[in-house]
Amino acid sequence: MTRDATMVNAFDPGRTAGLDAGDLALIERRGKALGPAYRLFYEEPLHLVRGEGVWLYDAHGRAWLDAYNNVASLGHCHPKVVEAVSRQLATLNTHTRYLHDGVVTYAERLLATLPGALGHMMFTCTGSEANDLALRIARSFTGRQGVIVTRLAYHGLTEAVSEISPSLGDFVQRGARVRLIDAPNALFVPPAGQGAKLAADLAAAIAEMRADGIEPAAFIVDTIFSSDGLCPDPAGFLKPAADLIRAEGGLFIADEVQPGFARTGDTFWGFQRHGIIPDIVTMGKPMGNGFPVAGAALRPELVSEFGAKARYFNTFGGNPVAAAAGMTVLDVIREEGLQQNAREIGVFLKEGLRGITARRDGIGDVRGAGLFLAVECVESRSTNAPNARLAGHIVNHLRRNGVLISATGPGANILKIRPPLVLQKPEATRLLEAINAAIASA
Numbered sequence: 001m002t003r004d005a006t007m008v009n010a011f012d013p014g015r016t017a018g019l020d021a022g023d024l025a026l027i028e029r030r031g032k033a034l035g036p037a038y039r040l041f042y043e044e045p046l047h048l049v050r051g052e053g054v055w056l057y058d059a060h061g062r063a064w065l066d067a068y069n070n071v072a073s074l075g076h077c078h079p080k081v082v083e084a085v086s087r088q089l090a091t092l093n094t095h096t097r098y099l100h101d102g103v104v105t106y107a108e109r110l111l112a113t114l115p116g117a118l119g120h121m122m123f124t125c126t127g128s129e130a131n132d133l134a135l136r137i138a139r140s141f142t143g144r145q146g147v148i149v150t151r152l153a154y155h156g157l158t159e160a161v162s163e164i165s166p167s168l169g170d171f172v173q174r175g176a177r178v179r180l181i182d183a184p185n186a187l188f189v190p191p192a193g194q195g196a197k198l199a200a201d202l203a204a205a206i207a208e209m210r211a212d213g214i215e216p217a218a219f220i221v222d223t224i225f226s227s228d229g230l231c232p233d234p235a236g237f238l239k240p241a242a243d244l245i246r247a248e249g250g251l252f253i254a255d256e257v258q259p260g261f262a263r264t265g266d267t268f269w270g271f272q273r274h275g276i277i278p279d280i281v282t283m284g285k286p287m288g289n290g291f292p293v294a295g296a297a298l299r300p301e302l303v304s305e306f307g308a309k310a311r312y313f314n315t316f317g318g319n320p321v322a323a324a325a326g327m328t329v330l331d332v333i334r335e336e337g338l339q340q341n342a343r344e345i346g347v348f349l350k351e352g353l354r355g356i357t358a359r360r361d362g363i364g365d366v367r368g369a370g371l372f373l374a375v376e377c378v379e380s381r382s383t384n385a386p387n388a389r390l391a392g393h394i395v396n397h398l399r400r401n402g403v404l405i406s407a408t409g410p411g412a413n414i415l416k417i418r419p420p421l422v423l424q425k426p427e428a429t430r431l432l433e434a435i436n437a438a439i440a441s442a
Contacts, residue, residue: 009395009406011040022059023047041406042399051076054420054427056404065403067419067431073261073286074332075422081289081328088324095315096123102323109330113268114297115277122303123295123318127257127284128156130294133312134280135160135218137298138251140306144217146209148202148245150183152410154227155220155255164220167227177214179205183228184237187364187376187384195237202241206248219245220253223270229409230367230374230416232264238274246279251302254278257294258372261286262333262421265343265370273369289332291325293317338421342370345428349373349417352432360439362390371423374408375415375435386411390442397438403431 013031016024027045030038046064050057053075056064066076074081088102096103107121124130139145147164149155154167162172166180174180181201184194206216219241225231242252259270260283267273269281279302284294295317306312316322333339350368353375357363364378377390391407394415398405408416419431 009041009392009412011042011045015043019044020047043396044399046399046404054423063402065419065427065430065434067403067405067417067423069404069420070258070263070418071285072290073263073421074289074329074336074338075420076290078289078332078422080332081291081325084324084328085291085321088321091320093319093321095313096318097313100320100323102320102327103318106318106323106326109327110295111297113330114281117277117299118281118297119300120303121295121297122312123293123322124284124314125292125294125317125322126156127255127282127294128158128161129314129317130257130282130284130296131155131161131164131220131253131255132158134220134253134282134296134298135164136310137296137302137306138218138253138280140310141302142215142217142250144215144250145177146179146206146214146216146218146250147177148179148181148205148209148216148219150221150225150228151180152183152228153180153220153222155222176212177209179209181205183225184231185229186231186233186367187378191234191237194231194234195240198237199240199244202244206245206250216245216248216250218251218253220255222255222258223274224259224264224369224372226258226372226416227408229376229414230372232270232273232367232369232372235266235273236275238271239276242274242276242278251279252276253280253282255282257282257284258418259369261329262339262342263370263372263418265339265346268339270369287329288322288325289329291322293322293326333421336422339370341423342421345423345425346370346373348425349428349432352428353435356432356436356439362387362442363439368417371419371421373417375417376409377413377415386413388412391415393442394435394438397441398434401434401437403434 047059048056049059056066149164152167154165155161245252254271262268264270280298282296353366361380364384365376367374377387379385379387391413395407406416408414
């Protein structure tokens with residue numbers, strides 16, 4: 001049974017003992033106003049009122065080190081983004097069917113960070129919309145319907161992409177046109193075998209799909225396999241699967257919502273670590289540092305017929321304010337050297353985590369790329385069976401002591417550490433000390 005990823009590290013509304021009376025009242029109001037589908041993080045939900053850099057502040061003025069937020073990738077309320085958005089909002093904000101330099105310049109600058117074969121940008125508001133658009137184009141271009149994804153993937157919330165987001169849980173149905181394959185597994189598959197196994201599993205899924213009379217249109221992956229438990233290495237292991245889907249007449253779609261925009265340190269985009277050029281690249285969350293902007297970059301030939309026959313526009317996607325936010329994010333990443341910072345602080349954190357956990361039988365693995373790291377909690381190293389209890393204990397111990405991370409993976413046992421790219425050594429050291437204390441307390 002697939003675990004519902006929305007329930008990993010979730011607040012249980014049936015356990016409210018000890019909560020602040022004001023927070024409890026707000027939780028009750030939230031439930032009445034928003035309904036039951038929403039979730040809160042942590043055993044004790046956090047009531048936040050302000051953010052700055054890598055810090056978040058609760059309603060009582062307490063500071064929390066944010067080691068989880070991929071949305072505010074430049075840090076919360078980065079002054080240059082705030083200024084750019086405010087200035088443009090006070091000048092003009094309208095849709096993209098009028099001429100405006102902003103959306104064109106932003107598209108040109110984004111495309112300049114990507115391989116030359118990806119010649120067009122199409123803007124949306126969210127990563128869900130970007131993946132939805134990518135599927136429409138892939139199916140239109142290939143004349144096929146089938147899509148293959150990893151077993152605990154997350155690609156969005158629209159009807160089309162929830163079908164390819166098994167991490168949403170078994171309640172969200174997947175039709176005959178979707179097949180699931182195992183994600184790479186750092187604990188049970190040797191590094192040298194990751195690429196061959198992924199390609200073999202993809203081939204089996206394609207054969208199964210064809211046995212049902214369905215042809216594959218696309219293979220889409222989050223190129224760091226975030227929801228599946230994070231598997232960044234070895235670099236290059238994705239290439240055999242990308243080559244295979246193309247040889248079988250389908251497209252390779254790289255979902256860069258999580259690993260894109262310099263997070264992995266060595267490269268600006270996650271797929272670049274694997275030496276491949278996708279047919280479509282989707283992006284979202286960090287590209288506006290909190291302002292809603294997303295999009296898809298694609299080979300021009302994929303959209304030529306689609307663009308001629310299917311009118312596309314997005315009321316808010318790529319509007320002047322979104323473009324101002326996005327261009328400022330690119331400026332800050334370059335001016336503040338954040339890709340290099342992600343690489344250097346990422347190495348510092350990974351080495352520190354390995355030092356902390358080296359003699360801990362309950363930690364099976366530490367892995368990551370840049371400022372995207374995972375610590376896998378296990379019952380013992382002899383079995384590497386998942387230990388969700390330990391992961392939950394560490395996450396909530398950190399929360400009680402002023403540090404925010406989360407957990408992921410099919411066993412809900414993998415610590416997910418994903419701080420803003422502006423994290424510096426003093427804050428990274430504090431994070432390591434807090435993790436050490438949390439593990440020791442278990």
